Structure formats: C-alpha cells, structure tokens
Amino acid sequence: RLEATQYFKCAQETSVHPNQIGFSHVFTMTNEIGFELIYPENCKEISEDLKPEEFRKRINDINNALQILLSRSGADDDSVDEQSQEVECRPTNASKERLKYAGIFIHLLSPQFTHYPDIDIRLRICVALCRMLTIFCPINPFENASNCQSVIGDLLRFLNECILNITKLHSKQDVNYPRLHTILYTCCKLDVFTWCRLLDDGDKVLLETLKTIFTLMRNLKIWAWSDEGVVQNFVLETLVTLMHQTTHLLSDEIVLFLLKFLIEPAKSTQPHQHLLAKDLILRMAxxxxxxxxxxxxxxxxxxxQTTTNTNESDGEVLDHDHEPxxxxxxxxxxxxxxxxxxxxxxxxxxxxxxxxxxxxxxxxxxxxxxxxxxxxxxxxxxxxxxxxxxxxxxxxxxxxxxxxxxxxxxxxxxxxxxxxxxxxxxxxxxxxxxxxxxxxxxxxxxxxxxxxxxxxxxxxxxxxxxxxxxxxxxxxxxxxxxxxxxxxxxxxxxxxxxxxxxxxxxxxxxxxxxxxxxxxxDKIAVERLFKSCIIPYNLDTRQRVQSLFLCYQLADSASIKSIQELLKMQFAAATLIRDAMAIILDNHGKKLVGESSKEMMERIHKISLLLPKSEKSIDSLKRFFNTLHTDNVLRTSLSQLLHPRCPSHQSAQCLRDILKRISRPPPSAVGSTAHSTPAADTVYEHTVKLLLERCASVLFDEAFGQELLTQLVVSRETLDSSTESGVSPAVPATPSLAHIELTRGLRILLALSVYHKETLPADDVLTHLQSVLASVPSNTMPEVLANTKTDEDPPTPTELSLQIICCMLGGGPIYGTRDAGGSGIVMEQHLDPDSLRASLTAESNKKATQSTIKNTSKVHGPGLYSGSASQLYEEALVILPWLKSFCTTGMTSDCPPLIPETAPPELKSPAAATATAINSRKRGAASVPSGIRKKKVPVKEKEATELKKNEEVEAAI
CATH class of the missing domain: 1.25.10.10 (Leucine-rich Repeat Variant)
Known part of the structure; x- marks a missing residue:
C-alpha cells in the first residue's frame, strides 16, 4: 500500500512538488488506504490548480455544508455555551456515515493546503477540519490506521499553527476572529490535543501545544468570548485533561516550561500565564x-560542580545544558x-x-x-x-x-x-x-x-x-x-x-x-547629639528649657561635669575664632604680613587642636580664613554667629548660610580655588562644618535665659507653697525634693553664668539669688559631713548662689581675654591641666581688680545692674555680708573654710581671695586630712582675719 508518508516521500524523490501531483493520485491514495474522497452534498472538488477566489468559494461551500450537517445532528460548533463547558459530542446514527468524510479530511491535510500562502484560506481549511472532527467525535478514525503517526502529527501541528494567529488579533471585530474562535473552541471541547499520546514524539508535540496555549493567554482580554475568568477556567480544564492523559510524556523540558511562569519576570509581566501555570501545577500535583x-x-x-567548573574555567564558555x-x-x-x-x-x-x-x-x-x-x-x-x-x-x-x-x-x-x-x-x-x-x-x-x-x-x-x-x-x-x-x-x-x-x-x-x-x-559626636537630641535646637524656647531641666534631672555628676566641659569647649572655640576675626578686621583690606601673619598662624594652630586630624586641617583652615578676609558676606554671617547675644534661630540660620556660602563660593572667589580638587573641596567643607558646629551657640540666647529664670522662679514658688500648705501634688513636695529642685536649678544657672552670662537677665538673676539666700536657714549643712571619708561634698544652695554672683560679677573660670570679662585662660591651658593651674595661681596674685572692672564696663557698656545707684546700694547691703561670710568664715560655723598649711607670702587681692575660698571647698580634697575641717580657729585670730579681709572687700567695692 502507498501510505501517506510514502506518498510525500515519493513526491520528493521524483523531484515533484506535492502541489504538482494530480487530484487523481490523491483519490487513488485515499481509496487504497480505505477512505474514499467524498465531498458533502452540492460541493465541488478541491485541487491546488484552483484560483484563490474559486478556492475560497469552494471551501466556503464545504464549510457551509458541514455546518448544516452539524446543525441537523445537534452539534453546532459555533455555538458557545457560557454556562457549561461540558464536551457534548453526539455520534451520528451509523459509523460508516460518520467516517465517510475521512478521505476529504486527509485530502485537506495535504501540504499543498496546509501551507497555502493565503492565511485566510488556511484558516477556512482549518475550520473545515474542526467541523469534520466534530462529526467524527467521539471516534478517532485514524487511531488504528497505518499512517496514524503522520496524520495525527500533521493535524496537531497545523492546529497549533492556526491557533497562534489569535495573538495577532486586535479586537473581536477582526474578520478572522470567528474562524479562530471556532478552531480554538472546537479543539478544547473535543480534547483533540490529547491525541499526542499516540505519537512517538508526543512529548515534543505536547510541549508545542502547551507553548501555544500559554502564548494565547497574553492577550486573553482581546479574544475572550466571555468573562476572562470563565475562559481561563475553560482553558485550564482543557490542559488538566491533556496532562492527565499524557503523564507518561512529561519531560524535563515540559516541567521547566511550566515552572518558569512561577518566578520573575513572568510572574509580573504575564499575570494570566502565571495564574494558569500555578493552577495547573496545583491540579496536577x-x-x-x-x-x-x-x-x-x-x-x-x-x-x-558547576560553580567549581566556573571558577576553574579561566574565562572559557561552559556548557550548562546539564543544569537546565x-x-x-x-x-x-x-x-x-x-x-x-x-x-x-x-x-x-x-x-x-x-x-x-x-x-x-x-x-x-x-x-x-x-x-x-x-x-x-x-x-x-x-x-x-x-x-x-x-x-x-x-x-x-x-x-x-x-x-x-x-x-x-x-x-x-x-x-x-x-x-x-x-x-x-x-x-x-x-x-x-x-x-x-x-x-x-x-x-x-x-x-x-x-x-x-x-x-x-x-x-x-x-x-x-x-x-x-x-x-x-x-x-x-x-x-x-x-x-x-x-x-x-x-x-x-x-x-x-x-x-x-x-x-x-x-x-x-x-x-x-x-x-x-x-x-x-568622640567629643564632636557628643556635642552634636547634645544639640540635636538631648536638647534639640529646633524646639521652641520653652521646650528647650524643659529639655535642659530634664537633662539635669536625669544626669549623674559625671554627666553634669561633661556638660560643663562641653560648654567650656564651645566657649573656647568661639573665643579663638573671635581672636582670629579681630586680626582680620584690624587688617581689613590689607595683606597679613609680619606680626599679623604670625599671630594669625598661631590662632590657626590653636583652632586646629579643636578638630580631628589637626595637622591635616590646617590647610583647610588657612583657606577658610583667607576666604573670610576677602568675602564680606561670609565675614558678616560669621560675626553674627559669634555674637554673644545672637538669637538661637538666627545662629542656626547663619550656620546654614556659611556652609552654603563655602560650598558655592561667589564668582570672585572661584579663581582662587580653581586649582582645588573635588576631594579637597569636600575635606574643606567638612572641616569648616565641624569648626562651626563646635563654636556655634544654637541653644542659649537671651530668650532662653529669661524663660529659664521664669521657670526656676515658678518651680521654686510652687514647691514652697506645696510644702507650706501640706498639699500633696502629683509628686510629693517634701523638703528634700524642694532642696533637690533648687540645687538643680542653681547648677543650671551656674553653668550658664560661667559661659553664657550674656544670655541671663542680670537684674532678675540677682533678685532670684537674693530670695534664695534669704530663704536658706543659717544652720544649713551639706548632706555629706566634712569628716567623712568619701570624696563627695555636694554644694549647698548658698554656695551655688554665691558662685553665680561671682561669675556674674566677672569672675569664674571663663576663657578669653580679661578685657572680655574672662580670666585670661587660653586654649593650651585647658589642654594642659598643669598650665591651667599655674595660670590660675599667677592670676590670683595680681592686683588688677579695678582695671579689669573698668575694661569690662567699657566692653559691655552698662554694668551688671541696670537700676539706680541707691537700688544697687540696697542690693549690695544684702549680698555683701553673704560674700564676706563665704570668703572668711565658710558657710556655717560647723563647716569653716579650709586653712592652707602654708600661706602665700604676698597679700592676695579680693578676687584672688574669693577664688581661693571657692577652690578651698573643692569636692574631696585629698591633701587635707578630714579632721582639719573641724579644727576650731582661735577667736582673736579669726576676728583679725575677718577684719582684714573685710577691709579688702570694701576697698574692692
């Protein structure tokens, strides 16, 4: 017998294209294998010699005849039941009647028709094949035929090829949409693709079918004849049936094809395919x-093994087929x-x-x-x-x-x-x-x-x-x-x-x-956190004061000392920069030469000690002060930033303006920095930022000082009234609590009076301190006795108040020149404790109190007290006895001042005497035995000492 495959092979061996083989040969072939070439009623025969128009007309006649035949049998392939997806195939009355069109079915599968150039004609041929499949259902007339592999293989490939044209649709109004819908719906309803189980290369056909159906899901929205979910479930049921009947054909390629839709990028770019693959795997688990x-x-x-080979390949291209x-x-x-x-x-x-x-x-x-x-x-x-x-x-x-x-x-x-x-x-x-x-x-x-x-x-x-x-x-x-x-x-x-x-x-x-x-x-990090988190500088004045109160409430003694050191360092940095600014202003418009240049370099070296990697920061500081010498805007902003009475919000704004100015220099200054590299510019900006952060006072201003004193007065009056009336507030106001609150407030005032006394309202501070001194009992003693072995000796409210008064009058360990109201201590003395101690001792021996007061009044204008002379005299009558008692006899008779073992030969000035008396009450003086503080002083010697020091104090006043 001449089978179908042999038929096409014979055509190739004779160098004759199948299209050149006559229709009689095809009829003979179909007749020999048991199928006659029978056309539907009133349909003409089809051959490759027909013109396209005539071919289209005749194939349409065949489709119409098959449609009529299906309608009579009750199986209309074009009707889509949206409510039911059951496959309904009704066999005809006689098997012979069903299979009489098998010959024309094979005839239409001939290559001259399946490879016809016109896509429209190919789709019409595919529709005719689908309608004949519906007629054959549920019988596969080619399952037991000798040419089963050829016919079924050609059929499934042709169906896949035609169905792929769905991806080219733009809308349901496309002329080919009805035919493509008929093809797809018929194939899914009849489970035609399950026939791949009969093929030797069924796994390849199955993979091709899966690729076709998953490709269709890309534009499901366009071709879906019903709701997308309904159509997707319809396709899913088709695939489940297909996979159930072809389980033996599952290969690694098929599994890989399904798995790739579970991960990116398909998961995001192809949601319909991802959902279909996920549901299919779950159903087929x-x-x-x-x-x-x-x-x-x-x-x-x-x-x-792959990773090892990759490391040892030295750039060679490896074959990864073994690891798909x-x-x-x-x-x-x-x-x-x-x-x-x-x-x-x-x-x-x-x-x-x-x-x-x-x-x-x-x-x-x-x-x-x-x-x-x-x-x-x-x-x-x-x-x-x-x-x-x-x-x-x-x-x-x-x-x-x-x-x-x-x-x-x-x-x-x-x-x-x-x-x-x-x-x-x-x-x-x-x-x-x-x-x-x-x-x-x-x-x-x-x-x-x-x-x-x-x-x-x-x-x-x-x-x-x-x-x-x-x-x-x-x-x-x-x-x-x-x-x-x-x-x-x-x-x-x-x-x-x-x-x-x-x-x-x-x-x-x-x-x-x-x-x-x-x-x-570390110090710079703590200073930043203190200004940004502990006392946030961007809060309003009242909240900053409350934050400072809470800080002192929670801080231990070591932390309070670190706050004082922090303020001291800030004051020292500001003083050094003011000195450098003074040199620049004295030589405004002139080049720094000679002594001025030498002094400026000394200031720069001192300022560099405030920065990390001080030796490397000198170049950046030189560049900054050179720019400051020529840039009036930058100089003005820095002057405002360093002004003692600059408001906090203005200080923060000046800091931002300076940093913006140095990062974007004016055109006149670009030429001087043209040779600098981006890396050098970054180091320069970072250095200047660190320097300004260390010296800028963005927390304390006059409004802060006024609010601080107001809250101190209110807090003290509230505690006093609660204690006297016996009313229990939210926190019981016991005398010990009132004492703690008072001491904490005085500690805050003392810290500010030392390094930010310009921000405090002097009149109100004196009034508050006077009320504190008047309210403290005369027999008040420290909580830790003098004869104890501990190093702790907490200050009393009276002692703190008098220290504040001394600082407000111009004393205290303030950095800066004496003309600015300080003690003349410079930066190196802070870095070297021995030098600092020597400087303090030498300063105490100088008798320059009057000149210092005069110079201070020249700098600051009005003095400490803004009232009249009579008012100042009345205030002095209250304060001076306390200062006299503090400097001569100590706080109480039970706690007399420490008597030095060796008295200095020269007579000390009143300011030096005050400093010595204060220093004599340093906490935990290890060099003095504990019993000395209880030693009774002879009355005559005590009276003589009091009289002598009283005369000195009166002379100073």
Missing part, C-alpha cells in the same frame, strides 16, 4: 510533583513552597546539606532560601525539622565574613514570622555584636537599632541593653552609631511625652560619658 522533585534535586547536586535550571533553582523551590509545601518537602534536607557546602556562594543561597521559608507567616518548619533549624542558625558563625553579614541582614525578614523563637535569633545577634570583624559588629548594631525602633515596649529591653553595651566598643564608628541610636531613643521619648526615665537615664549618661574619651571625634 500528584502526577507532576515527582518530576519536579527529581529535577530540583539533580540541579542542587550539580550546582557545586541554572541560577533559578532556589527561587523555584521557594515559589513551589509557597504554592504547596508538599511539592518541595523532600528537597529541604538537600538544601540543609547545601548550608555546609564548601562553596560560600552556595551556603549563602541556601541560607537566603531557608530564611524566606522560615519567615513565612505561621510557618512551623523550625518545629517539624529542628535539625534544619539548627543548621540554619549555625551560619551566623560562618567562617566567611560576607555570609555572617548576610545572616544579620536577613534577621528582620526572619522575625516577620511570629512563631519563630525570637530569643534564639537574639542570641545570634548578641554573638554577632561581639564579632571580631568591625563590619559585622556595625551591621549587627544597625540591625538591632532598626528592630528596637519597631519593637513594642515589652520587647525593647534586650535590644536596648545590646546597644548600650556597644557604646564602649573599640571602634569609633560603632561607638558613634551606638551613641546616635541611644540619643535618638532619648529624643523620641522626649518628644512623645512618654518618658521612660530608667532607659532615658541610661541613654543620657552613656552619651555624655563619652565626652571623657580622648578622641576628638
């Missing part, structure tokens, strides 16, 4: 899970796990082994996958597989630094699962926080900080303690990060109004204690 698991396991096993999944293995495992856990459960032990791979990249990829799996909501994998969980946590101690860092990065994602044992994760973070690598410790600290910001109040303790411990790290970067987080926590509590006094106290003291570090970077 029992049949498809084993091929999937086998494919994934083989990929995991071969991944180590490539880099997507772990991503697919996670996608399948989220789809259905049973699909990848047998693979997880293999993933656990990858955690111990010799290749760091494989360990990292396995850790990332397990992190995503463990972090799934309500995941209990850590309970069902404890060995895998233990192996997972062991990676926090991996030998590779990058993997340890990556493990820390995954912690926030891991903690999204509420079922995860958080204590074990926190233990891993604690281990990472003391890692030998600075980068790992820093990353662990940042991670803990972010977790603490998101944590609830009941789970914040562990995070806070870890951050507090890292504030003493040996690495400067880690210390700064820890301090910044502690200060941020303090600020959040401060602004929210929910004061957590215990943690705020720890955060405040830890931050301020860092000012004792020898590193300049």
């Amino acid at each position: 029992p049949q498809i899970e084993y091929p999937i698991q086998l494919l994934l396991q083989n990929s995991l096993v071969k991944s180590d 999944l490539g880099e997507h293995t772990y991503i697919l495992i996670y996608a399948l796990h989220t789809l259905q856990e049973s699909l990848v459960t047998p693979i997880l032990p293999c993933v656990g082994l990858k955690l111990k791979s010799l290749i760091p990249r494989e360990r990292k990829r396995a850790f990332r996958l397990l992190t995503r799996i463990f972090s799934e909501p309500n995941s209990t994998l850590h309970q069902t597989d404890p060995e895998l969980w233990t192996a997972f946590l062991s990676r926090f101690n991996d030998i590779d630094v990058q993997i340890r860092s990556f493990c820390i990065q995954m912690v926030p994602l891991l903690l999204k699962n509420s079922e995860i044992p958080k204590l074990q994760i926190f233990d891993c973070l604690k281990t990472s926080a003391i890692d030998r690598s600075d980068a790992v410790r820093l990353l662990a600290l940042k991670t803990v900080a972010s977790l603490m910001r998101e944590a609830k109040d009941d789970s914040i303790d562990n995070f806070f303690e870890l951050i507090h411990n890292r504030s003493r790290d040996k690495s400067l970067t880690i210390r700064k990060e820890a301090l910044a987080e502690l200060a941020s926590f303090y600020k959040r509590c401060l602004l929210s109004g929910k004061l957590d006094h215990e943690r705020m106290t720890i955060a405040l003291n830890a931050t301020l204690h860092m000012y004792y570090q020898p590193s300049t970077e």
